[in-house]
Amino acid sequence: MPKGYWIANNIVHDAGKYEEYKALNAVAFKKYGAKFLVRAGEQQSREGDAHPRTVVLEFPSYQAAVECYDSSEYKKALQLRLGIADSNLIIVEGYDG
Numbered sequence: 001m002p003k004g005y006w007i008a009n010n011i012v013h014d015a016g017k018y019e020e021y022k023a024l025n026a027v028a029f030k031k032y033g034a035k036f037l038v039r040a041g042e043q044q045s046r047e048g049d050a051h052p053r054t055v056v057l058e059f060p061s062y063q064a065a066v067e068c069y070d071s072s073e074y075k076k077a078l079q080l081r082l083g084i085a086d087s088n089l090i091i092v093e094g095y096d097g
Contacts, residue, residue, distance in 0.1 A: 032067060032068035
């Protein structure tokens with residue numbers, strides 16, 4: 001079964017509140033088996049536009065990635081993030097070839 005991934009680009013407008021968001025999202029990420037592969041390290045945008053903070057999360061399955069986003073645990077975190085960051089987020093199924 002292919003893994004699932006969240007790929008997010010963010011512009012954070014309130015670093016203090018973003019730390020609160022990270023604490024809240026940790027509950028959902030733990031429940032759904034998420035693992036950080038990329039967490040706001042150095043980056044270069046070579047094609048197109050990207051926000052300055054990129055995050056990649058790996059989940060045990062695509063279904064787990066979707067269920068995490070739709071969970072009540074993540075919705076609490078999301079409500080906080082919507083007011084403090086501009087974000088693009090996609091959920092994608094990994095390649096198991």
